[in-house]
Every structure is written in C-alpha cells, then in structure tokens.
Amino acid sequence: MPVLVMKFGGTSVANLDRIRRAAKRVGVEVAKGYDVIVIVSAMSGKTNELVGWVSETSPMFDAREYDAVVSSGENVTAGLMALTLQEMDVPARSWQGWQVPLRTTSAHSAARIEEIPTENLSSKFREGMRVAVVAGFQGVSPEGRITTLGRGGSDTTAVAFAAAFDAERCDIYTDVDGVYTTDPRITDKARKLDRIAFEEMLELASLGAKVLQTRSVELAMRYKVKLRVLSSFEEQSDSAGTLVCDEEEIMESKVVAGVAFSRDEAKMTLLSVADRPGIAATIFTALSEGGVNVDMIVQNISEEGRTDMTFSCPIDQVRRAEAALAKARSEKALNFSELVADTGVAKVSVVGIGMRSHTGVAAKMFQVLSAEGINIKVITTSEIKISVLIDRKYMELAVQALHDAFELEKAA
Ligand code: ADP
Numbered sequence: 001m002p003v004l005v006m007k008f009g010g011t012s013v014a015n016l017d018r019i020r021r022a023a024k025r026v027g028v029e030v031a032k033g034y035d036v037i038v039i040v041s042a043m044s045g046k047t048n049e050l051v052g053w054v055s056e057t058s059p060m061f062d063a064r065e066y067d068a069v070v071s072s073g074e075n076v077t078a079g080l081m082a083l084t085l086q087e088m089d090v091p092a093r094s095w096q097g098w099q100v101p102l103r104t105t106s107a108h109s110a111a112r113i114e115e116i117p118t119e120n121l122s123s124k125f126r127e128g129m130r131v132a133v134v135a136g137f138q139g140v141s142p143e144g145r146i147t148t149l150g151r152g153g154s155d156t157t158a159v160a161f162a163a164a165f166d167a168e169r170c171d172i173y174t175d176v177d178g179v180y181t182t183d184p185r186i187t188d189k190a191r192k193l194d195r196i197a198f199e200e201m202l203e204l205a206s207l208g209a210k211v212l213q214t215r216s217v218e219l220a221m222r223y224k225v226k227l228r229v230l231s232s233f234e235e236q237s238d239s240a241g242t243l244v245c246d247e248e249e250i251m252e253s254k255v256v257a258g259v260a261f262s263r264d265e266a267k268m269t270l271l272s273v274a275d276r277p278g279i280a281a282t283i284f285t286a287l288s289e290g291g292v293n294v295d296m297i298v299q300n301i302s303e304e305g306r307t308d309m310t311f312s313c314p315i316d317q318v319r320r321a322e323a324a325l326a327k328a329r330s331e332k333a334l335n336f337s338e339l340v341a342d343t344g345v346a347k348v349s350v351v352g353i354g355m356r357s358h359t360g361v362a363a364k365m366f367q368v369l370s371a372e373g374i375n376i377k378v379i380t381t382s383e384i385k386i387s388v389l390i391d392r393k394y395m396e397l398a399v400q401a402l403h404d405a406f407e408l409e410k411a412a
C-alpha cells in the first residue's frame with residue numbers, strides 16, 4: 001500500500017481533544033487506502049517546560065541527560081495518539097525512536113539522523129497495522145543512548161521517514177495554514193504562499209522562520225520528498241497549504257520571497273585582540289569546541305597590531321561562549337582586553353532566489369531601516385539573502401517595514 005507521512009506539531013496535539021481531531025484526519029487517509037506513519041511532537045509547551053527543568057537543575061548540563069529528559073514529551077503523545085486511533089478501530093501502534101530504530105550520531109541535543117531501517121515497521125504493516133505513530137524529535141546513538149534532533153526536530157523525523165519509506169507525500173500539520181511571506185504573528189499583511197522553492201525555504205528556516213526545521217528542508221531537497229505544510233485546524237483539500245518544491249515548479253516569483261527574523265541573538269565583541277596570523281582560528285576553534293554556534297562574524301581593521309572581533313550566537317549560548325574564551329585566554333594565550341556581550345539584538349533577513357539576478361535589494365533594505373531610524377550593527381549576505389543585526393526592540397518594526405517596502409502582501 002502507498003505510504004503517507006503525517007506530522008502533527010505541538011499545538012495540534014496540545015490536549016486530548018486536539019489529538020482526537022488529528023486522529024480523525026489520519027483516519028481519513030487510512031480510509032483512502034494509505035498506510036500512514038504519523039509523527040508526533042510533544043504537547044505544546046511541554047518541551048519548553050522540560051528544557052526549563054534541565055537548565056534549572058544544571059545550567060551547564062550534560063547533553064546526554066538533557067536528551068533523556070526532553071525526549072520524553074513525545075513518548076506521551078505517541079502513546080495517546082495510538083490509543084485514540086485504536087478507539088476509532090484503526091489498527092495503530094506507537095514507536096519510540098529506539099524501537100524503530102532511528103539511528104543518529106551521538107551529537108546529543110543536536111543529533112543527525114544516520115539511518116532508518118524499515119524492516120520493523122514494514123513487517124507490522126504487513127501484519128495489518130495501518131498506522132505507525134512515531135515519537136518525533138528522538139533517536140538512538142551508536143552507544144545506545146537516547147538522542148534528540150534539536151528544537152523543532154520532529155519536522156526532520158517526518159521528512160526522514162518519508163524518504164526512508166518512499167512516501168507519496170510528507171504533510172506537516174501545524175497551527176498556520178502554510179508558509180507565509182513572514183511570520184503571520186508579526187504582521188497581518190503576511191501572505192500565504194501556495195508554493196515555495198526548497199532553497200528559499202531552507203534560508204527562511206535557517207534564519208529563524210520556525211515553521212519548518214532547517215534540516216527537514218535539507219533532507220526533503222536531497223531525497224526529493226514532496227513536502228507540504230498545512231493547518232490541522234481546518235478542513236483540508238488535496239491542494240491546501242504550501243508545497244515546498246523545486247524552483248522550476250514555480251511559475252512566477254518575486255525577487256524577495258519572504259522576511260525572516262531571529263529574536264534571541266547575542267552580539268559578542270572581543271576588544272583589542274592581538275592581530276596575528278591564526279588568531280581567528282584560535283578564537284573560533286575554542287568556540288566550536290565549547291559547543292557555540294557562531295553565526296555572523298566581523299573583524300575590524302587592525303590598528304597598531306590590535307583589532308576587535310565581533311560575532312553573533314544564540315542568546316542561550318552566551319555563557320558557553322564566555323567560558324570557552326576564558327579557557328582559551330588561559331590555556332592558549334589568547335590575548336584580548338575584554339569580552340563585551342550585547343544580549344539585546346535580533347537578526348532580520350530578506351530572502352529570495354530572485355536576488356541572484358537582481359541588484360539593489362541590499363540598498364533598498366538599508367534605506368528602509370534608515371528611514372525608520374534603525375541602526376544596523378552587523379551585516380551578512382549570501383547569494384539569496386541579506387541579514388542584519390539590530391536592536392531587538394526594533395525587530396517587529398523592521399520586519400513590517402521591509403514586508404511593506406518589498407510589497408510582499410501582493411502576489412507576483
Ligand atoms: P509546530 O508546533 O506545529 O511544529 P511551530 O511553532 O514549530 O509549530 O511552527 C509554526 C509557527 O511558525 C507558526 O505559528 C508561526 O508563528 C511561525 N512562523 C514563523 N515564520 C513563519 C512563516 N514564514 N510562515 C508561517 N509560519 C511561520
């Protein structure tokens with residue numbers, strides 16, 4: 001039988017009533033003749049609560065124990081979803097990551113999927129199981145310990161299962177009815193896109209649009225998974241939602257496809273670093289070894305052999321960054337006068353594959369921000385995006401102004 005993957009995010013399984021509604025959607029697809037793999041997230045808010053408990057218990061926590069705790073939210077919803085389906089007379093069984101087994105690397109809290117053997121689920125499907133409810137977000141390391149795939153990781157579980165089982169489609173059910181030109185919570189002018197190119201979705205996701213985890217888009221692109229984002233709260237037709245697809249499958253597109261933002265950024269500056277060959281290597285090796293995800297980097301012009309080095313990282317990694325650089329200062333003779341952390345910044349980005357062939361997007365973006373009196377602290381660009389770091393208090397204003405200026409509320 002053809003296989004369909006259906007993923008339900010936190011708000012779609014937030015309580016027993018929502019789980020029942022999601023199960024009904026699954027029932028509709030089973031009735032059409034699909035074997036369904038349902039991927040569930042934890043009930044909304046649950047993972048945040050678990051992360052909070054871990055951080056309160058141990059601020060510099062052991063990531064293996066973090067995974068042991070935070071993976072548990074999905075176990076609850078997987079079991080409840082299987083029970084709900086059984087109550088509807090749909091033969092269903094829950095699966096935790098290790099039971100599949102979904103094999104990952106041992107990079108705890110940010111593990112990557114290595115392999116999903118299909119035998120266990122396939123043999124149960126052959127025996128009459130119609131729905132496999134798999135706990136998203138979790139897997140098992142080569143050492144046999146539970147791992148998690150990073151926040152939002154259930155999306156990646158879903159796409160990986162769709163690839164492994166050659167599913168007809170991977171439907172991501174969430175609390176919005178598709179991918180929008182920007183987060184609809186920031187402006188009601190945000191417009192739903194019927195289609196978006198993989199590459200644009202990849203950039204939007206990696207720049208903060210949390211509607212899909214970045215890695216899920218990467219996998220869908222690589223394994224040619226038909227990926228759709230749609231609402232679990234509305235009645236659905238087969239053409240509902242947003243299809244994430246190849247660029248060639250989109251007839252008309254605008255130069256800028258969307259605006260993304262990331263609220264929880266920090267800007268760190270090492271003042272008066274001794275400027276000599278190897279200095280960047282020393283700093284960024286120390287940060288990488290300390291588990292810090294560095295994003296933007298700027299090095300100032302050197303004066304009298306000293307320079308300032310600025311980088312950005314997620315705000316919850318500031319302590320790790322400080323610890324890593326203090327260690328490098330004492331052990332690797334990293335020479336700087338001071339480390340200044342600015343935890344009041346946000347990143348705003350415009351994304352579009354049209355930028356490859358159109359000039360002037362950066363100039364327009366900077367003019368718009370300047371007209372609003374917003375100061376730009378750091379800029380980075382790639383072929384299809386421009387990102388700026390600004391004061392967090394102006395983030396919403398910047399997103400709205402850019403959305404207006406690039407006329408994203410209008411279709412191409
Ligand atoms: P789930 O729990 O279903 O995984 P998430 O909260 O992870 O849902 O992702 C859905 C949310 O992503 C939406 O509620 C919306 O606020 C946010 N979002 C951010 N950017 C976008 C965008 N460009 N289009 C749609 N939603 C977006």
Ligand code: ASP
Pocket residue numbers: 009010041042047048073136137150151152153154155
């Ligand atoms: N529950 C996990 C999280 O909140 C995974 C997911 O929902 O995708 O990050």
Ligand code: MG
Pocket residue numbers: 009152155210211212213
């Ligand atoms: Mg999500």
